[in-house]
Amino acid sequence: MVFSSLIFICRFLPLFLVCYFAAPARHRNLVLFLFSLLFYAWGEPIWLCLMLFSSFLDYGNGRILEFAKKRGRTRLAGAVVTESILVNLSLLGIFKYSGFFPLPIGISFYTFQTMSYTIDVYRGEVPAQKSLSAFGAYISMFPQLIAGPVVKYKDIAEELECRVWNPADGYQGIGRFCVGLGKKVLLANQIGFLWEEVCRIPSGGMSVMSAWIGSIAFALQLYFDFSGYSDMAVGMAQMMGFHLKENFHYPYCSRSITEFWRRWHISLGQWFREYVYIPLGGNRRGLLVQIRNILIVWALTGIWHGRGWNFLVWGIYFGVLLILEKCFLLRCLSQLPAVFGHLYVITAVAAGMTVFALDSLREGIDWISMLFGNGVPFWNSQSLWMVSDYGLLLLAGIAGAAGLGKKLADYPVVWGLSFFLSVAWLVDASYNPFLYFRF
C-alpha cells in the first residue's frame, strides 16, 4: 500500500486512527504493529514472512546481546552482532542485488533499522527491547516502512515505551501529512509526467532547453516525491506522538554538495556516518584515510539506492565531489558570491540525478553532453511547447523547492486544500474513459 492512494486515505488511515486511539495506551504498540503488518501485506503478502523473519531474528539477537553483556561474555556479544549484520546484509544481497526476485518493498529500510538496533544494543547505548510488540512496531511502523526515513532505534526508544498524545502533536501531524500528500500527488506526479514526456522525445528532436527541462523536472520530481513521503511519515508518526527527525531540509538551497547532503535524505546520511564512516576512523586519522572513508561511504550509499552500475557511479560521483570540496573547493566557494555556490550545486546535482534516472551510464553521459549543448540546437518548438504547457507548474515546483512557500504550509486552509485536491487527482488517475469507437 502507498500513502498516496484512495485505499490508504479512505480506508486504512481512518480505520487505523480509530483503533489506535480507542485502544488503551499499553496496547497501542500492538495496534500499530498489527496495522503495519496489514499495510505491508496488502500489496505483497508473501514478503511479509521476510520482514517478520528479520524482526523476530533481531528481537532475539537483542535479547541475547543483553544477556551476554550482563554476563560479560564479550565474544558471544561480538558473534551475535556480526551474525545480525551478516544476516541482514545477506537478505539485502539476495533480494535486492541478485536479481532473482522482484524487490520486496521497504527491505532497504527495515534491514538498516534492525541493524542500527543490534549495533546500538551491542554498544550499550540502549537497553534491548523486551516487548515483542514494541519492537515489531518499531521495525514495521507503517509511516516509515516503505520509504523512510531510516529511524535509528535509540531515537525513538523512549517514545516506544511511553508517549503522551497532545492536541498540538495531532494538529502539526495532520498538517505535515496533508502538505506531504500534496507534494507527492500534486507536484511530484505532475512534474513526473513532464519528465516522461522529455524521455519520449526521440534523440533527433532534443535540444539543450529540453534536456534542462527534463533534468530540472526529474530533480523536482525526486525531491517532492521523496520529501513528500517523508513529510507524510513524520506527520503520521507525530499524530501518534512519535517525533521523528527531519529527513529533508530544502536541499536545493545548498551552496555546496557537502551542504546538499546534510539536507537531503538526512537520516540515511546519518546512518552511514554513525555506523560506517565514524567506525572506519572518520576524519581523525589523516586526510588519506578520510578520503578512503568518504569513498567507501559513497560507494555504499550509491549501491544502497539500487542494483546497477549507474547507482555505484552516481554514489562515487558525489563522493569525489565531496572530497574535492574538502580539499579546496569549499574554501574557493566561500570566497565567491553565493550565486556561484547555488549554480554549482544545481549543475552538479542535475547532472548527478540524471545518471541516477537513466538506465545506463552511456545514456547518462549522452544526456549530460546534451545539457551542455553537444550537437543539439539550443531550443526548438517542442521545448517551447513544454514551457507553455508546464511553465507555471515548474515555477511552482522551483519556488516550493527553494522554500518560498514555507509560510504557506502553516495554514490549516492550505492543508485542507492540499488534501482535497490530492483526492481529486487520485480519483482522476483512476478515471478512464473507454473510447470504444477508437480502435
Next chain:
Amino acid sequence: MKKGKKECLCCLLFVLTLYGLWAADFLCEDRLYSDWEKRMLAQRPDADWSSVLDGSYQAAYEEWLADQFPARDWWVGLKTRCELLLGRKKVNDIYIGKDGYLFSENTRTADWDRLEQELIEQYGAARVSRIKVPAAGSVLEEKLPPGISFSVQKDSVWKNLYDHRTEYIYFRTDHHWTMRGAWYAYEAWAGERGFTPVALEKMKYMVVREGFLGSHYARLHYAAEPDAMELYDPGSICSVLYDTEALELTGLYRPEVLESEDAYRFFLDGNHPIVQIETEQPEGHLVVLKDSYANCFVPYLTCHYRKITVIDPRFFRTDIMEWLRSGDSTEILILSQDTVRAEWK
C-alpha cells in the same frame, strides 16, 4: 487554552473528513456502468485465500473503491479546472484550444489502408472510393493552442473543410464533425465521383440538442462552451434495418437518446456492425465501410442510392470480402479517420 481548542478542532475536522468520505462511499449505491466512461465499473470482489495471498483480491478491491468513488465526475472536473488555472494546455490527453474548442489525437485505428488496397485489387479503383476524415485539429488550426499543429492529409476533402473552417463544422466538446462538416466532405467527394450534391439549403434544418457534451467533455468533465447538435435532414423516405436481427428502429435518427450522455448515437443509433437502408431512389447499391464519423454522413447518401449498406468492420464478425462477393454492391466507400498526431510547429 484557546490554542488547544483550535488544535482539537482541527484534529476532529480531519477525522470527520476521513470518515465523511467513507460514509459518502458507503451511502452511494454501486453503479454497474459509467455512461461517461462508456465502460463497466468494477464491482465488490469476493475474497478467498488464494486471491488474497497472490494480491489479486487487494488489487480488485482498490479498483472497486476507485470505480465506485462518490461523485467521481465532480472530482475529475475539479482537477481539470485546477490544471487550467495552472495554465496547462493538455489535460488528460485533451488539448485545450481557443474559444472553447477541445482537441484530441487519434493514435489507434484499424488498418483501413490495407482494406482499401484489397478492395481495389478485387473490384478496381473505379468502384472503390475513400474519404479520410481530417481531425478537428488539422482543420481548425487557428483554434489550436499555440505551438502545436495536427498532421494533415491535404486532399480535396480536407481542403473543402479547411476553406469553411470558420463555420461550425466540428464539435467543440466531441471529437466528431458536425453534420455541416460532413456535408463539406460529401460535397468534395461528390465532385470527385462526378455527381451533384444536394445543397445544404434544401435540407430540413433543425437544432436537435442544445447543450450537447461529447467525448472530450467525458475525459475532462469540463467544457467552456457546450455544443449544439444540428440536423440537416435530406428528407428521403427510407426503411432502415439495424443488424441482421430484425431490430427495426424508425429511420436514420434516434431522438430518444438525445438527452443521454451518448447523444451522438442520435445518428444511425451509433455503431452497429451492419445497417441496411433502402430508399426510393431508382438504382445503386453503395456499401460504406466506416467508423463513427460516417454516422452523420450517411443521411446525405440516401439522395443517391437505392440501397446503402453501412458496415463497421471493427464490429462486423463476418469476413468482409466474402460478404461483398455474395452481395450485389455497385460501389464501395471507405469513410474513416486515420491516425492523427499533434506535432510541434
